[in-house]
Amino acid sequence: xxxxxKADATLAGVVxxxxxxxxxxxxxxxxxxxxxxxxxxxxxxxxxxxxxxxHLWRYTDPARFLPSxxxxxxxxxEVTSQWRRDDEVVGVALVxxxxxxxxxxxEEAREKGVTLANLHASPAEALAHLGTAVPADHGFIETLxxxxxxxxxxxxxxxxxxxxxxxxxxxxxxxxxxxxxxxxLVLAGRxxxxxxxxxHGGGGAGAQVLGVTxxxxxxxxxxxxxxxxxWEPGVLGHLTAYAHLGPRSRFTMATAVFGGALAKTDVGATxxxxxxxxxxxxxxxxxxxxxxxHHTEHRHLAGRTRSxxxxxxxxTDAAHSAYTGLIRIAPEAAGCEAYQExxxxxxxxxxxxxxxxxxxxxxxxxxxxxxxxxxxLDPEQLFYLGSRGLPRNQAHRLIxxxxxxxxxxxxxxxxxxxxxxxVAARLHGD
Amino acid sequence: MSxxxxxxxxxxxxxxxxxxxxPEEYFLKAPKGLNHEVVEMISRLKQEPEWMRAFRHRxxxxxxAKPMPQWGNTEMLSRxxxxxxxxxxxxxxxxxxxxxxxxxNIKRTFDRLGIPEAERKFLAGxxxxxxxxVVYHSVREELTAQGVIFTDMDSGLREHExxxxxxxxxxxxxxxxxxxxxxxxxxxxxxxxxxxxGVEVAIPLQAYFRINAENMGQFERTLIIADRGAKVHYIEGxxxxxxxxxxxxxxxxxxxxxxxxxxxxxxxxxxANNIYNLVTKRAVAYEDAQVEWVxxxxxxxxxxxxxxxxxxxxxxxxxxxxxxxxxxxQHQDAGAKAIHLAPHTTSKITSKSISKDGGRASYRxxxxxxxxxxxxxxxxxxxxxxxxxxARSDTYPTMEIAEDDVxxxxxxxxxxxxxxxxxxxxxxxxxxxxxRLMIVNGFIEPFxxxxxxxYAVELNRLIELEMEGSVG
Numbered sequence: 001x002x003x004x005x006k007a008d009a010t011l012a013g014v015v016x017x018x019x020x021x022x023x024x025x026x027x028x029x030x031x032x033x034x035x036x037x038x039x040x041x042x043x044x045x046x047x048x049x050x051x052x053x054x055h056l057w058r059y060t061d062p063a064r065f066l067p068s069x070x071x072x073x074x075x076x077x078e079v080t081s082q083w084r085r086d087d088e089v090v091g092v093a094l095v096x097x098x099x100x101x102x103x104x105x106x107e108e109a110r111e112k113g114v115t116l117a118n119l120h121a122s123p124a125e126a127l128a129h130l131g132t133a134v135p136a137d138h139g140f141i142e143t144l145x146x147x148x149x150x151x152x153x154x155x156x157x158x159x160x161x162x163x164x165x166x167x168x169x170x171x172x173x174x175x176x177x178x179x180x181x182x183x184x185l186v187l188a189g190r191x192x193x194x195x196x197x198x199x200h201g202g203g204g205a206g207a208q209v210l211g212v213t214x215x216x217x218x219x220x221x222x223x224x225x226x227x228x229x230x231w232e233p234g235v236l237g238h239l240t241a242y243a244h245l246g247p248r249s250r251f252t253m254a255t256a257v258f259g260g261a262l263a264k265t266d267v268g269a270t271x272x273x274x275x276x277x278x279x280x281x282x283x284x285x286x287x288x289x290x291x292x293x294h295h296t297e298h299r300h301l302a303g304r305t306r307s308x309x310x311x312x313x314x315x316t317d318a319a320h321s322a323y324t325g326l327i328r329i330a331p332e333a334a335g336c337e338a339y340q341e342x343x344x345x346x347x348x349x350x351x352x353x354x355x356x357x358x359x360x361x362x363x364x365x366x367x368x369x370x371x372x373x374x375x376x377l378d379p380e381q382l383f384y385l386g387s388r389g390l391p392r393n394q395a396h397r398l399i400x401x402x403x404x405x406x407x408x409x410x411x412x413x414x415x416x417x418x419x420x421x422x423v424a425a426r427l428h429g430d
Numbered sequence: 431m432s433x434x435x436x437x438x439x440x441x442x443x444x445x446x447x448x449x450x451x452x453p454e455e456y457f458l459k460a461p462k463g464l465n466h467e468v469v470e471m472i473s474r475l476k477q478e479p480e481w482m483r484a485f486r487h488r489x490x491x492x493x494x495a496k497p498m499p500q501w502g503n504t505e506m507l508s509r510x511x512x513x514x515x516x517x518x519x520x521x522x523x524x525x526x527x528x529x530x531x532x533x534x535n536i537k538r539t540f541d542r543l544g545i546p547e548a549e550r551k552f553l554a555g556x557x558x559x560x561x562x563x564v565v566y567h568s569v570r571e572e573l574t575a576q577g578v579i580f581t582d583m584d585s586g587l588r589e590h591e592x593x594x595x596x597x598x599x600x601x602x603x604x605x606x607x608x609x610x611x612x613x614x615x616x617x618x619x620x621x622x623x624x625x626x627x628g629v630e631v632a633i634p635l636q637a638y639f640r641i642n643a644e645n646m647g648q649f650e651r652t653l654i655i656a657d658r659g660a661k662v663h664y665i666e667g668x669x670x671x672x673x674x675x676x677x678x679x680x681x682x683x684x685x686x687x688x689x690x691x692x693x694x695x696x697x698x699x700x701x702a703n704n705i706y707n708l709v710t711k712r713a714v715a716y717e718d719a720q721v722e723w724v725x726x727x728x729x730x731x732x733x734x735x736x737x738x739x740x741x742x743x744x745x746x747x748x749x750x751x752x753x754x755x756x757x758x759x760q761h762q763d764a765g766a767k768a769i770h771l772a773p774h775t776t777s778k779i780t781s782k783s784i785s786k787d788g789g790r791a792s793y794r795x796x797x798x799x800x801x802x803x804x805x806x807x808x809x810x811x812x813x814x815x816x817x818x819x820x821a822r823s824d825t826y827p828t829m830e831i832a833e834d835d836v837x838x839x840x841x842x843x844x845x846x847x848x849x850x851x852x853x854x855x856x857x858x859x860x861x862x863x864x865x866r867l868m869i870v871n872g873f874i875e876p877f878x879x880x881x882x883x884x885y886a887v888e889l890n891r892l893i894e895l896e897m898e899g900s901v902g
Contacts, residue, residue, distance in 0.1 A: 353831050354830045359825040362822040370842050
């Protein structure tokens with residue numbers, strides 16, 4: 001990994017202007033969207049890989065996310081088998097091989113003016129919102145994605161529309177040796193309400209996924225968003241998902257990260273309107289030699305905003321988890337409340353966990369706390385359960401479910417059940 | 431009383447009080463700037479052994495090679511002009527400043543703290559003083575009888591070369607960081623303490639370090655060794671403001687607690703608000719040893735200081751207790767590090783900070799547990815209080831855990847002065863200022879009660895002063 005340590009390796013040439021222009025033309029994109037992509041290509045020319053001294057990249061080598069395949073080469077597709085009927089949702093979309101394979105939206109949603117569509121061909125007024133929650137210069141991965149994303153989805157829930165069943169957005173990771181750059185834009189109008197499950201699965205060894213999701217909430221909107229990652233072993237992926245909150249809007253995010261060889265997420269919310277509220281709950285369960293790196297961020301830009309964050313990590317075998325979290329309160333954001341918690345459970349002597357929960361507070365009228373813990377299974381709890389006649393592996397399972405339970409409870413029921421089954425399977429051999 | 435008369439009186443007073451006698455007269459001030467010539471001159475003037483001379487030169491090369499820190503307040507750090515600093519100064523020369531030139535607010539602070547007349551002039555840099563060397567030491571006779579060595583670092587090197595050589599730079603090597611390298615190249619003064627096995631030093635050992643020449647850096651070097659089962663408490667610094675027009679203070683402090691030893695190091699720094707205080711402090715604790723850092727940061731423009739404890743032997747225990755007060759224009763970037771290298775080691779970090787009226791206080795810390803260091807426990811608690819507009823508080827803790835049988839806890843809270851508390855106190859007849867002060871005093875109380883009495887009294891007065899006229 002010689003290139004890995006070259007911190008100031010320039011990113012110029014990772015993707016060319018011609019290739020991006022060709023990609024955009026092939027997708028018959030608007031002039032405005034093409035210009036946005038080319039701007040990102042130019043931005044890359046002046047960028048270098050982030051310095052490892054910056055804590056965001058302290059535990060994960062950014063070079064591992066440098067594209068190993070041509071960003072703009074057509075990706076192989078092997079999809080249809082993954083399609084599955086889904087009656088509990090109001091809409092469903094499948095993206096694979098860099099192409100939106102299928103989109104279905106129930107009649108009731110279409111009637112209300114809801115759009116679930118291919119982002120490449122979206123109307124200019126929707127595309128104008130790209131980059132609001134995740135600007136092109138957020139980081140080099142987001143710049144790469146902005147320049148060369150393929151297989152994007154737009155969900156637009158117009159003002160006043162409330163959907164009572166969730167929408168499912170499914171992304172299949174590419175086969176070995178190829179690369180996916182998915183992009184999601186969710187627009188929730190004034191007082192609109194919806195629930196979205198973004199699921200990532202599949203993938204071959206060494207496949208790379210660099211995804212960006214943006215969720216925009218107008219005044220009073222309510223969005224519940226679940227990000228579920230169940231890649232096959234061997235996938236290297238980085239998922240960025242940020243929400244931008246208008247006045248009195250409410251955002252709830254639940255992330256569940258299970259798969260991949262190397263999985264980094266960057267999840268957060270910008271509380272830009274007065275009285276906005278954001279909650280982020282995360283669970284991560286890893287084993288073998290999996291490497292997880294999670295960053296969360298709550299940025300309070302407006303007064304009387306509230307945020308709550310709780311991430312729970314269980315690692316066993318020789319798995320490694322790093323967590324960095326930031327709460328930032330702007331000088332003009334008075335009367336905010338912000339809470340942040342990160343708990344790590346180590347199930348094996350070779351598991352490792354890092355935690356850096358950070359606060360940057362620039363307004364005195366604030367209430368802010370954070371906490372972090374790293375601990376093994378509590379021997380007292382094990383003893384108690386053992387004394388009640390529970391075998392050791394069942395006791396383990398009970399404690400782990402107890403540890404994750406509060407966060408799993410935030411997920412939609414069907415998703416939660418599937419994840420619980422995954423955790424149980426992982427713990428089975430214990 | 432003329433300045434001249436005051437000057438004569440003060441010198442006599444110090445000689446009497448601290449038993450300081452200077453056998454030689456130097457009139458030396460190294461030219462501004464840093465190069466191998468300056469390093470050579472410092473080493474030669476001190477008539478140091480060859481190994482120390484070589485050490486200094488090597489350290490200077492490391493200083494040149496290391497980049498400035500890419501983290502922390504890089505904007506403030508970038509304003510340090512290394513070419514505009516005197517790297518060595520040792521003389522009885524007059525500073526050329528008169529009492530009239532000392533700013534009013536500094537004089538008022540002296541008044542309020544009840545600093546004796548003689549010390550005021552010394553602190554304000556009016557009187558002739560010894561610069562980069564430790565000015566006063568009082569090694570009491572019984573200490574000498576116990577075999578305790580308590581001297582300045584330069585004398586320590588001359589008189590106990592083997593002991594110094596055995597431990598010097600073993601805890602903080604020059605390539606640790608850029609400022610440790612700088613100190614290693616140009617160090618002067620500081621304390622050297624050795625406490626023999628089983629000896630308990632009953633009184634806290636104290637030394638005062640001062641900066642009082644224009645644009646002069648102070649690079650003291652302290653090394654404290656508590657041998658097996660020994661016990662010692664060392665106090666450095668003082669609560670009175672130390673005035674100078676612009677300066678860099680970059681010390682290195684190394685503590686070695688051999689098996690079973692107990693070592694406590696207390697500092698309260700109150701450098702003037704134009705001083706960069708960039709200090710490296712680290713301790714090693716062997717089996718069953720205990721090390722405590724009690725660390726107060728009130729003054730300076732920018733302080734970057736993270737007292738560290740390497741818990742190297744089984745059952746070693748480390749504690750860091752710190753407060754930081756950041757007023758307008760100040761950035762207190764302080765913290766603590768606990769590195770657990772051996773099983774059953776424990777540590778506790780308690781940090782309290784107050785940011786007021788545009789001041790910024792940051793906690794930056796590290797808790798690390800190496801694989802195999804099972805049964806470790808550590809608790810980190812950060813409390814921050816924000817007062818007034820523009821105040822900022824940051825918390826940057828890092829926890830790196832490579833062992834499952836451990837218990838790591840971190841908690842931080844940031845809040846403003848509670849309206850309810852204020853209301854309660856005011857309806858009991860306290861004025862707004864009194865109520866605010868009472869809450870702040872309550873907030874830092876866990877720190878103050880760890881200080882010797884005279885320091886606690888001075889610190890309380892100082893906080894009162896800093897809180898004056900604050901607009902909640």
